[in-house]
Amino acid sequence: LEDDEIPFARPLVELIREIERERTATLAGGRVSIGVAAYPHRHPESATTSHDTEVLVAKERAGADFAITQVFFDASAYCRLLERAQTAGIRLPLVPGFVPATNPRRLERLAEMSGVEAPRDLLHQLEIASDDVERRRIGVRFTVDLARRVLDAGAPGLHLFTFNSHGDALDVLDHLDLDRWSTTQGEPR
Template identity: 85%
Template sequence: MTAPTTLPELERTAPAARRPALSYELFPARSDLSFDRLRTTISHLEATGPDYVSVTSRAGHGNLARVLELTEHVLAETALRPLVHLTSIGSTRAQLTAIIHALLDRGVRGLLALRGDQMPGHSLEGDEIPFARPLIELIREVERERTAVLAGGRLSVGVAAYPHRHPESPTTRHDTEVLVAKERAGADFAITQVFFEASSYCALLERARAAGVRMPIVPGFVPATDPRRLVRLAELSGVGAPRRLLHDLETAADDAERRRIGVRFTVDLATRVLDAGAPGLHLFTFNSHAEALDVLDALNLDRWSTTPQGDPR
């Protein structure tokens, strides 16, 4: 069957409602062996038709070679679109400019602008960019310089959003003001950090919309199957998993039951958030496809239309 080429054909084949956006987060491999395993994971995830995959980067871009390796694989060997993380901490304006140009040269058209984790005792030096907002502004500056390369188009720039107060923020109101500033600087969408209650996401959305934020805010989920990973996430983010969930995971009879418990929890959480009007879901995979695919198998994404966020239905 040939693809539609005329306007009437396109109109007949266009879906009445599109499924929510779907994306995954990947870590660059640390070795050639782990890169082989990562390629297998990518092939399984690609089969689900995600809208993009995000490629993480450490603060200071000390793993830049591995980031480029993964990005080039995604661009050359798959039909996926990479969203590459840029972190401002630990890099100068000149270094970040060079990285942005290098990514554009390779065909990257999506960037996630982040401050990055600040190491204890770190102090800003020289031309280092301290926050995500000026990093967004730098990305847009480079974009204007490279408009011919982009055929007059734009880069897609994402940022982070926090359902719970950022560990270094004085209040959630301050977090909201930061999100407003990011959008005004040129951000197109946001991906949330991890949360475990639908009300946390809905409250974030309510605060953001009341403050004037209009960009999509995509909820981020971790398949909650590994209690050790959840404890580690709590140490890093300050957001702890529910005690009941941790107890059930830790007392499960075997790995299979533990996986069923975690997948069921994640599916229930994603369902409630999608019912509240979330535009999609972003899965933090930890470079493992099995649990992410279990979550998708239990979700019928096509039953949700992409309704405007904030619509109470």
């Protein structure tokens, strides 16, 4: 990719690394960890998923440490992203990003903003639920199931977007048996 094809990420990562080099003493000799975005589905402004992969390669080369994905609702989308990244030689941990799927209006708004449609069955279940407690149960169950599938596929962890509804995220965490994925062949994940 040419410099002008990476409008934000690479220059930003490079700037952070430059500041880090100049200010090591102020950072107590530490290193700033830089996370960037990754897209299981094509970025709305990108022509292809191949272009998205090239951009992710450029972000890694610029010094990014990890990537958090855009929201998705199908584990196979995350698995395809992992395959594209592996084929391109990307070594960044690709952390899947989730919004606990408990609010149909929020899911519709996310679909509008990201171009990633929420499953119609899920939206329907949430819309006909008798109350907020049932919507929360349905959404937490869906999110936990999705998280389990991507962890089984090799996700290095999870990122939960809370949108100021931390209770939903805590419910998801409570229902996951995270110890099941905490080590791989004796090594912490």
